[in-house]
Amino acid sequence: MDTVSLVEGVGAPLRRSTVDTDQIIPAKFLKRITKTGYDDALFYEWRQNPEFILNTPPYDKARVLVAGPDFGTGSSREHAVWALRDFGFAAVISSRFGDIFRGNAGKQGLVVATVPQDIVEAIWAELEAHPGLEVAVDVASREVRCGAITAPFEIDDYTRWRLMEGLDDIGLSLRHEDAIEHFETTRASWRPRTLPALGG
């Protein structure tokens, strides 16, 4: 995974609260077999409306989503993060996130920045006054910046460290590759092996 220490890009104000994962990506897209290509599925129902904010420039190129409280609640589908990422988002700002969503986001390198609701309101106002304004989510300094606004955001140390080191869970486990290899050398020969195939 790429290291993430600073996300900068067009900010999209999404003035909605309790955006659950069913709204982020409806269930009908879960039968797909890929982990990418969900950009068209993001907010599928809302995007049927041509006026929806993410359908209109400059927000169709947005990188930072600024949403109301309780973003990403509901079903555990990992597809919600994939869809945000595929659309082009690298960070989401909100005053409160669904727990599972936040965990899934961390696994995929999507930055989830928690700020107080009055900061969200201030950023919304700033972005609406200056469409196309960039928002910076600075993981290194734990700050969001937008126009005249600078505010700290919350992120747990473990997630921040993983983002800055570019470590996904797999990368993290592979730091222990020596230990895995050592474990394998001590693995008893009676333990199962599927190959070569026997029987059948």
Next chain:
Amino acid sequence: MAADTQSRPAASTLAEKVWADHLVTKGENGEPDLLYVDLHLVHEVTSPQAFDGLRQSGRPVRRPDLTIATEDHNTPTIDIDKPIAEPNSRQQVAALRTNAEEFGIRLHSLGDAEQGIVHVVGPQLGLTMPGITVVCGDSHTSTHGAFGAMAFGIGTSEVEHVLATQTLPLAPFKTMAVTVEGSLRPGVTAKDIILAVIAQIGTQGAQGYVIEYRGSAIRSLSMDGRMTICNMSIEAGARAGMVAPDETTFAYLKNRPHAPQGDDWDAAVEYWKTLRTDDDAVFDAEVFLDANTLEPFVTWGTNPGQGVPLNESVPEPSSFTNEVDRHAAERALDYMELEPGTPMKDIPVDVVFMGSCTNSRLDDLRAFASIIKGQKKADGVRVMVVPGSARVRLEAEAEGLHKVIEEFGAEWRFAGCSMCLGMNPDQLQPGERAASTSNRNFEGRQGRGARTHLVSPLVAAATAIRGTLSSPSDLGIDIPSYSIAEVVA
């Protein structure tokens, strides 16, 4: 063996021993443990994105030789030589075939003698064995715990993680003992034990725990019966369920295709015998059940905890003191279209489904056949019998069970998940009611608007004869002794 057991703490439970013996690294400062995975089972639904993730990051499958795949959820159970009709299902199965080929993974496809429900395939090949860790992108992976393995379901990201590293970062589970003492009466089976356990502790009663099933009633069960019990651990909220291995386990495994051979067998048995909870070990929670008083159990609602003995009636929602339970009961009865106070045995069904990873093994089919032998199914009731694997189907046919089933008027199908979930063509119509040997009676699980009563194979058989929920004793049918021997004791 020394290397296997050196990380064990003093006075530990079965679960803690297996955990300790798979520690690659012990997590410190809030980091999780890193656990080695002995066996990774793969099916078509939860694996495509995992393989795609490997492709994106250019990672290989670390241990194809500890990985095995089969097709089960989407596959039809008739016309299996024809292309799968539903495009999404066909695409998922096709993706699995491509991925298995590309990453060098053994795959048992539709038509192969080892194809079947992933949780039936592992044990029948002798790959599932005591003291190993088993994972699969499927919550009913708990089934394999019947062998004294630590087996649990994982999500798609974790599937990718295991494919890439053969490990999983995890915090240890809490431990719960469920002790069932006594002997089961004729007609009472493993399924009734687990339905009674779930009704007692609730669908979240074991959340965060690994359950160890203990006691004389558990010891007396065959491996197929133990698998039925461990299978439904997840329905009580548990991460996993386990039974300590014993002579029954060893006898089941001996001479299976992938069971250890020669010196390996001896070394394995020596190690397996260490896999029991120490007398002075302490569980985080304990639950007791009296086997002597258990009766055939059946669900009336829309979660597996909403069950009663078959001799009782649909409960009054007002009988639940807890408000959440009361509301849940009202909703469930509304969906199930049931009146409180109705005797369970007066409830007619449209369909009997005999199958799923809970009850589709040879013992289950034998028990079912022993009741219907020489009988005719009730008019207007559709009876589907779906073996858990192509191998089980062959074994059943070798015993002539298919003849009994067909003469009864039931459909004898090919292996797969079938009517357990509405993902393949075997579905209930809206409003239809089924007696089902599967594990989930959720709204819409067996098809949109479908109504499910979870039952044992013996109750399924009697219900198929009478047309209303019934046990063999209601029909004056003796339970043939071999089915008691195989299923119950």
